Amino acid sequence: MIGTATGALMTALPALAQTTTDGAQTTDSAQRAAPEEGLVDTSQPNGEEIIVVGTAGGGTRRQDAAFAVTALSNDAIERAAPNSTADILRAVPGVMAESSGGQNGANIFVRGYPSGGDAQFVSFQYAGAPVFAPPTLSFLENSQLIRLDETVQRIEAVRGGTGSLFSLGQPGLTVNVVPRIGGSEFHGLAKLSYTDYDEIRGDAWVSGPLDEDTGFMVGGFYAQGNGIRDPRFRAEKGGQITANVHHDFGGRGSVEVYARYLNDRGAWLLPIPVISDSDGDIRAYPGFDPGTGTLLGPDTRITTNVVGRTLDLREGRGAKIVNTGINFEYEVAEGLRLRERTSFLGGNADTLGLVPVEAPVAASAMAVTLGGAGSTVGALTYASGGGAVEGGADARVMRAGIWEVRKKISSFVSDTAAEWSTGKNKLTAGFFYTNYTSRDSWVLGNQVLLAAEPNARRLNLTLNGGRAATLDGFTSGPAFQVRANYEGEDYALYAVDELQLTPQLRIDGGIRWQRHAVDATLRTPIAGGNVNLDGDPLTLYDNSVTVLGGPRTIRYRNDAWSWTAGANYDFTDEIGVFARYSRGNSFPQFDNLREATAENIANDTGLAATAEVDTYEGGVKISTGIANLYATVFHNKFDGLATTSLIDNVPVSSNGGAKATGVEVEGAVRPTSWFSITAAGTYLDATYRDFFTGNGTIDNTGNQVQRQPKWMWRVTPAVDVDVGNLRPSIFATLQYTGDRFSDPENLQVLPHFYQLDAGVSLEVSQRIRLQVTGNNLTDEIGLTEGNPRIIGGQGTGPILARPILGRSFRFSAAFEF
Template sequence: MLSRTNACLLIGAAAGALLAGTPALAQVAADATQTADAAQRAEPEQGLVDTSQPDGEDIIVVGTAGGGTRRQDAAFAVTALSNDAIERAAPNSTADILRAVPGVMAESSGGQNGANIFVRGYPSGGDAQFVTFQYAGTPIFVPPTLSFLENSQLIRLDETVQRIEAVRGGTGSLFSNGQPGLTVNVVPRIGGSELHGLAKLSYTDFDEVRGDAWISGPLGDDTGFMVGGYYAQGNGLRDPGFRAEKGGQITANIHHDFAGKGSVEVYARYLNDRGAWLLPIPIVTNGNGDISAYPGFDAGTGTLMGRDTRITTNVVGRTIDLADGRGANIINTGITFEYEVADGLRLRERTSYLGGDANTIGLVPVEGPVSAAAMAVTLGGAGSTVGALTYATGGGAVSGGASAAVLRAGIWEVRKKISSFVSDSAFEWTAGSNKLTGGVFYTNYTSRDSWVLGNQVLLAAEPNARRLNLTLNGGRTATLNGFTSGPAFQVQANYQGEDYAFYGVDELQITPELRIDGGVRWQRHLVDATLSTPLAGGNVNLDANPLTLYDNAVTVLGPVRSIRYRDDAWSWTGGVNYDFSRSIGVFARYSRGNSFPQFDNLREASADNIANGTGLAATAEVDTYEGGVKISTGIANLYATVFHNKFDGLATTSLINNVPVSSNGGAKATGVELEGALRPTKWFSITAAGTYLDATYRDFFTGNGAIDNTGNRVQRQPKWMWRVTPAIDVDVGRFRPSLFATLQYTGDRFSDPENLQVLPHFYQLDAGVSVEVAQRVRLQVTGNNLTDEIGLTEGNPRIIGGQGTGAILARPILGRSFRFSAAVEF
């Protein structure tokens, strides 16, 4: 555990760096008048890292109509991360890199997939409801979140990524799919005038092996190509005893410039990767909120999954393999086109298609460890006692009998076949000091769902848990091959969504220093579906034997029904930017954004809600007021933003005891976001980011309207978050070592809207060293969570209320680990 004194010293260092006026994540040099395609994604001609310019010079695409703007000139809050910054952050997953973005709380403790991402106090129960990922400026999959699917599951970070841009609030509600929360644009490398490439091999101390490679170069005077990707496999840090992580991604593009008139780029990306879905494990808490590891269970590496639970056949005869995990097998293709058809008039088109599977298979715990005697009462009712407790595999008696610690977990199966088509067409007309942009956005997306949840098994409360069989007094059998129940919640559904929008933005440069802009967007949202969910009161006893408790209440699907939903809404924004100089500026902005209900909300909404646009079928509205200061110089830059938002109309459902339970209402939040860096010498830099957030619920009800949470803090989002990263780059003879470290603080949070499940604050320390041992040959080692901190990111989301003290369920961050890599560039 990091001492309080050292933590305070590091906080002081971070604050000092920010107040001094913070440095640049060095990026590609580009003039602000260049188009984003040419300037933003040009490859450095020499070396492994380009450190030529402050990031205020970067051309930002996200949050604009497509032409891009210099980051220093952007009248909205945006973060840019170079490939080098991504590598030094050593993210465990795609979502993990968002820890570097102020105002964002990213939880990647669920593994490569299954992230929870929260933005600026927007109320949400999990997943990433207000986060959209783009690739090359186009949404990957238009719904930001469906149950068991959020955008970061559909893309991996690898060496083909040139940079990441992330805009919060601001103009995001006008462009692309109209995301009012966070829009993240993953910008790929493209080919230049010279042949370049990289090969990299990585190995971890938990036996994961990964290979990355890319190559780019010219196909002609104005045409370049890039192709690359990765492949990895291993058991994972939380080792279940089988190959839980496996897969890769390949990306290719061809880019052509039209002699200064514009450009066209065609790309294709194939992802076939899956990993273990990591869920809460047993943890011990006392009355003061202190936490510790459950006896025999390592909080950083332990998992309930094991060889005995990997392949099982449930009570209805369906066989499931937990090695299928959570992931995606998809292809994503697209084209981006920009051309100046006449003086001052440019046309832009972005089109993409995505299709494939995104499945989730996991072992989902139900409650914290209890004695077998208590479990007998839970399964058999009052007066039930343990007759026999044996292992389902092998049949031996469990030591301790009725006093043995046990728990239940469901084997959940969610299969999704998805598709998405996106077309974003726009024109930009510039006349003197005025620039007018107008566009049309269209998307059609589908999801074919097959869910089978429940299927609970009785397990020993141990790592790599074994299945148990339990018999009760009175000749009753509580389990079958460890299963205590059959399917409890099922869905068979075919969904189709369609959105079209018209948007317009006018930007006026009143004086060389003063610029104002304003814009509107009208969007129409349509959903049609046919589906079947559990029949109310339709549970059956499969064998008609009341003494076999495991199959006495199996759900039955009801009749097929249909959904037809239609709604539309206006979004708008207005902003002003004033530059005191090329390096110092301020901005202010107001925006109204909307978030339409997606498939899962409409599945659980009543016919009246759908007809009237209320309850779970309501369209959420977000009003955001924000202002900021931007300082960007050769040795330092600082971006400071103050914001206030009001959120109305959240509608979501959670599965409590395998039954959908609704949450409805609003929230308000006020916050401050700081980020920047300081480079006082050529060999030393320090980057930092921090967020203060005061977010509370307003007229917010959970438990199907039974619990009023007004005034409670918005769940899973701390009041304080910060991170600071010092780095040293020196020349030692013919070697060029770089040393870097990141200390991150995450404040106290509540796992639930009722504010009864406390998640204590924690620190996480990561560090690494990289050495260029020969020209273009680099060795690197990075360490994550070096202090092996037990930092909780989730309690038990499948219950309402507190978990008490003693043994509970919670999901900690991953424990200490190391990654070693060797890279050769040419």
């Protein structure tokens, strides 16, 4: 996997936008026609691109948008060669995206919004419609359900602002993935990529006309490999295919039908052993390469646990889903337009992984952990083969759980709106409805004893007194289980009015009322109901296995209002300012309600609380021929935040509030036609207030919000020249990520680090492009996560942490016609 090679460059490259002959802005569908020729989008000057996300549907110039938004063009994505969908978001100021977990299982944080992981305040859209209604569930965040490939025309990402009014009403980050559509001529692309860790990938798309007003596009990708953290089996495999048909109604509107099939999986990459020195520096654990090492290996791939369940970790984390939809827009009368966006998603999103429990210790210490005080090592052998482990009681060992999470999901979305424009005023009113389900089957725990080595082997441990601590390497059975059928339903009414008071000043305001309902039938473990499976106290591995209780139900109902008001003032066509206030809400989803008490659910408190987010923001926008600058100052206040974490296989609640103040800056300078320097940065002061973890026992007031640094920045120089029919390009990105804490208690420090990415491409006659991109060229050990399954620090010496991926290279060749 190759990470973002040109993160800052992307923030300055505009999305594809076109204008009509009289200079008026076209609709979103017209903007997405495939380029007439060549590999590079023929973009308008910065600030001219039309942004659809965060608007009522008609779109607006980025320079005129009264909210913070970033647009990433297809050419920018191509140069970046991101290793996952989440990885591309490192280019968006105010966003901390961790893609060290692999192609799936990202953690994405926004503007100091507190959360323990996944992407609680991030929603993804495809062609303007939500991909999956809940922004995140445990073991499932939106970016897991969509892949970036050459069928993507551009990406738009709005932070705060108007996001709390439209679509799902996301007050954090809303990302819209815009696909290509067919134009008046046939176009296509074929691309082959290969990495230095033996991943091979093919991309292709073709588009063209079906008649004068109708076009089509079809394309996708297929890839396979072991991954940069090689488990010595085929851990990465799958692909995606996308197709759409688009018809224009003679300038009065359009209709687009699309379908997308994703069947892709990859290894779930988790913390590995590293060494934390007394001065806070991080170095490799003996034998473990921080950039390429993994505990996964042939010996842990297929196992049968103590209750007889056999799993194959090659399934990893991924999705097998179908996503279809229709977008309709039509001007039924002068000044009156109707819009409909409908989508359906259904399929499976499973997670299987090897989840480490603690850092390596001596086998003698593990004997005490498993058998109690006075326990010693009787015998330590390999589970496969039976040979004695070198070092005996002094051998370094560790435990990891084999976790299985199955999710069968569905989501239906309908967003219907009417827009009435009369001179200087534009009024939009709409109705949003979504129904979504998740059928969950979880089995966590199932810990195995491993040698502390890459591609770890399972161990059997016998203690003094003839006690068996393991069975085929397993030290325990299922520790936390869930069997649940969830159904959620949301409906909302919204209205937004935009008024152009003067040629320079435009104001807008809007409200949204949303009703959130959840019903569930589920089973979870009986408190204190663990059993000894075989009744033999000398077989320690099955002495405490959880038992599922009887079914119970959840019924939750709540509603809330959101609103916003903003103003945009353009001093000139190139210089403007904006200001905005917004109130947004985040309703509790399935996992919080599962762990909430009946009293919490009845009173909208604790884990069942609806989070309220107040955002104040203002910014400056400058777009000229040689430079552009977008700077935003924001302040957020949060109340009613609630999350759960699995600590020692037990759900533990976190509740309370937070506040955040920050500055986001992105821009570029282009002194010549062949040279540019782009940069982006974020300053964030985010702290908890009245925020309690450990089921209310630990007050974290004043602590820095976990996983989000105070400083992040990146700078990218790029050289693009023309030499006859050749167009060579050289680009590089230096990115800085500041000190953070992995936990809300601020006891697990994640030190700051720099990452250097670079690339070279060569375009031949606007038809052939050869490219090589390098990720993490200095092989930096940059940590993105500590040990999230404990409360407290890890001290010095061996610890568990998840570093960024090591140095790697991707080579690609593309042909476009």
